[in-house]
Amino acid sequence: MFDVEVKEITKCFGDFCAVNGLSFTVGHGEVFGLLGPNGAGKSTLIRMMTTLVPPTSGTALINGFDVTRAANEVRKSIGVIPQAMTSDLDLSAEENMSIFAKLYGIPREKRRRKILELLEAVDLVQWIDKPVKNFSGGMRRRLEIARGLVHEPKIFFLDEPTTGLDPVSRVAVWEMLSRLKREHDLTIIVTTHYMDEADKLCDRIAIVDHGKLVALDSPLKLKASIPGKNILEVSFSNVPSGWQQALERLPEVVEVKADDNIFRISSHNGPLTTVELMEAARKAGISVASLSVQSTTLDDVFVHYTGHQLRDALQAPVHGTMFPSKN
């Protein structure tokens, strides 16, 4: 049995479908990433899986329970960290945890022990009785992660857990999530629009764009699935006509995409193509303004499958949020 089984799930707001017939499964113990730009439908999808938004059609089975028919059983099985920081600023770390432990019906004798254990795990035990309003963004996020685990859920949903955090705090959250996953035998579903985060954290990644699933596999396989092992980004001071075709004829070149004077060249052999490129440019009397050679990244995968870079998009309003969600 899969921990998560999403079947043809769709959510439309009027004529606009934020999520359009998505299906996938997540096995036990996996870290599953939903990667996509703002407005791709990631948050709507995660809200449907966590019973916060009813699907227009289709459904999802979470821990074997249908989100539309057994919502309360789903809620007992999952921990959820919403995109917005929802801890109470006026309360202490322990009070925030304790309120949620009570909402989940954790017995008194177990409550205090569990709270201490989790605050220890997220390295906040020394701040246990300090008001959350004095916490940094990273500390608040760690507290919320601890809060989401207070009832020992089987599946843990995190919606953009590192958005707004500085690079050091982001790395700290990644490491903490990896440790918590091991120690608590969790299945984790995380939405993100950070490629490096998805690459480092996730066992498998679903690339979502315009509410549809455009690719799903492990980061390694996704990177291997696109043409070329290396990407050369090169710009020239002047570009004669037919220059793109000349570049395509260079050895080991798979694909060339042009944007004004900047060319993005996929190659099976980056170093060789670079040497040949410089030679061809010299012979044609074209000066190279800049050149970089990179291994394939998830950015390349994303561009390959979606045909565009991460971009902003207008979104349908979702009840209960002051600001448009940034999925």
Place this chain on the structure above:
Amino acid sequence: MHRILAIIERDLRRFRRSPTLVLVSIIMPLVQLVILGYAFGGIIKDLHLGVVDQDHGVPSVKMKEMFQAIAANARTFDTTAYEDLATALKDLRTGKINGVLNIPPQFSRKVLAGFNPHVALIEDNTDQFASTSLQGSIAGLLTAYNQKPPLPHTTAGATLSVVEIYPYVPYIQYLLPGTIVLSIFVSCMIGGGIIFIDDKARGLHEGYLVTPISKFDLIMGFNLAGAFKAIIAGLVLVTFGSIIAGIPDPLNIARLLRLMLLVVLTSLALISMMFLIMVRVNDPLVPRAVFGMLNTVLYFPSGAVYPINAFPAWMKAITVIDPFTYAVHGFKELILKNNGLAAISYDLLFLSGFTIVAMAAATMLFRRTL
């Protein structure tokens, strides 16, 4: 039950750390009580009456002496003598005087001849309160002027003696019941309206909605937490308001207990109403925008500041369904008349029924999803 308590605990812990809510909901009505109580409750004095005597006979002199007696004692008005009506009217229009009493020529001759002479009061009626006071004072004075000792062997006319069964109720005391209800309302409006919607907009409710808490538990938790804060505001107003307004024996335990019951039921009714109004609202501007309107629509027609009997029919219709009406009536009975619970049983019944209906409707309308 433990989930309801968790919601209440969260709210009350936040409230304890930041008690601005109750301070605002107590101080604003208290200030209103004192300012309105003294602004509207005083006896009007020191009006200026111009007197034009075109007669100069003995009866007119007697009448002017009576006016001067009022000026010296009750001080409702003082008098200024004018030689001609035109000058007096000019001063009336420019606001130097509040009214002109014209004693016409032939007044004394008509009095002595046994006719019914007229004197005219020309007044500035743009200020209803001042003109009504002036009218009342001069009408009383004319009654006294017209009083004749009964002749022997004739039948005397009937007179009215007024006996007041309660001590004199100054306007500040009359305002107190409405002020208590207003403070409960302000607390409900801030706690049940503004903070509720702000929390929702900040995503705090999302945290609740992913837990296995039921709709009913959530609504009960929100309502009871809001009611608790409103009860605190109401009890403070009952105690300090009574002392400020000069209610006799303000700390009488039996009466305070009766008042406490009414405060609790009023708080529950108003927080339920507030929750029903806000249950589908997502925009944080809405509760702020409707605050003033709700205050006007509920407070003023309730009889808190003026008797309901004076209202037009459409406004009386509002009072029938306005929980303020029943709460204000209940507080008047308990505070101004020191009555027992039997006198407010209908009010208690209405407030309880209103709470149940509003809570049930809010539970039905509440969406457990975003």
